Amino acid sequence: MRSLTGVAGCGRMGAPMLRALRAAGLPARGYDVVPMDSPHITDDIAVFSEDLDTLITVVRDIDQTEAVLFGEQNLTAIPSLIRIIICSTLSPRYVRDLRARIPSHISLIDAPMSGAQIAAQEARLSFMLGGDESDLDAAQPLFSAMGKHFHRMGEFGAGMQAKVLNNLLAASNTAMTRLVLDWADDAGLEISALLDLIHTSSGQNWFASGFNSIEFSRDGHAPDNTIAILVKDIASALDAAPENADTSLPETVQRSIAALKPRR
Structure with missing residues (x-):
């Protein structure tokens, strides 16, 4: 066989x-x-x-x-x-x-x-x-x-524990990068120039650096897409949170991801 x-x-x-x-x-x-x-x-x-x-x-x-x-x-x-x-x-x-x-x-x-x-x-x-x-x-x-x-x-099980912690950071970066880009739009900044700046500066993160190649970077939340998977991944991290941990920050990130609208 x-x-x-x-x-x-x-x-x-x-x-x-x-x-x-x-x-x-x-x-x-x-x-x-x-x-x-x-x-x-x-x-x-x-x-x-x-x-x-x-x-x-x-x-x-x-x-x-x-x-x-x-x-x-x-x-x-x-x-x-x-x-x-x-x-x-x-x-x-x-x-x-x-x-x-x-x-x-x-x-x-x-x-x-x-x-x-x-x-x-x-x-x-x-x-x-x-x-x-x-x-x-x-x-x-x-x-x-x-x-x-x-x-x-x-x-x-240790790989999964590490992954949900990594994804908690990735979700945080996703939520904050999208907020920053929305605020940049309102301020009239050119987005590609700002992303180039972020990539070489203290705000650098995977989501911003890969914004033009990550397939879901501009998506809003929908039940069957990757943004929804991020919401699920935060729930997985919360399920394994230490006893008596302060979960307010990840819960706020989760709500922010769930509220994302498509970015054109």
């Missing part, structure tokens, strides 16, 4: 990750509930499951993760499966609890990534990794095919 990697969730991130795996010569196929015009992506779970050795989940949220692992797709029941890599950004508490729910012979790695769609398309994602060192070593060829930066954060 040949070894094969499957990517569940072939949207804006999963599809380019699948392409990167295949471009590196690694046997891989994709699955999505939405039919795709690709010979390497199927909406037939039986076809996807055949010979599946490693499952990479890149679905949107906990509900979709539940469907993939235990529900409609129930991929944890595949006899050939030996490894699950969680790339979706989810609550660290939820991720840690997966260990008790998944058969012990299946190794678990949490590997949320950063860099937006452009980094996935260029195979230069940053992965935040949690899991046993031997499991991470075995899966490294997969990460090397899809990314450029690999941060081993600790045991299973």
Whole structure:
């Protein structure tokens, strides 16, 4: 039986990750509930499951993760499966609890990534990794095919904890950069000149520096877009907040992101 990697969730991130795996010569196929015009992506779970050795989940949220692992797709029941890599950004508490729910012979790695769609398309994602060192070593060829930066954060669940903290900062930068650009419009400043200034000055941040290449930089909040995912990611960070932590600032950022309007 040949070894094969499957990517569940072939949207804006999963599809380019699948392409990167295949471009590196690694046997891989994709699955999505939405039919795709690709010979390497199927909406037939039986076809996807055949010979599946490693499952990479890149679905949107906990509900979709539940469907993939235990529900409609129930991929944890595949006899050939030996490894699950969680790339979706989810609550660290939820991720840690997966260990008790998944058969012990299946190794678990949490590997949320950063860099937006452009980094996935260029195979230069940053992965935040949690899991046993031997499991991470075995899966490294997969990460090397899809990314450029690999941060081993600790045991299973530590990668997700690091990711939601990173995304909390990213969301803060998103909210404040958008506010700054709106105020700059009102002041009559030329936006490209201001972004150039920010990039080389004390206000520099990933969102501002990548404003013209990040695909969602001008979007407003909508239920099915990346801005809404940022709102979800802040909720994941809040779910893992220290006991008695002051959550007023992240909650304010979350409300600001949820209130964003499209920027033309």
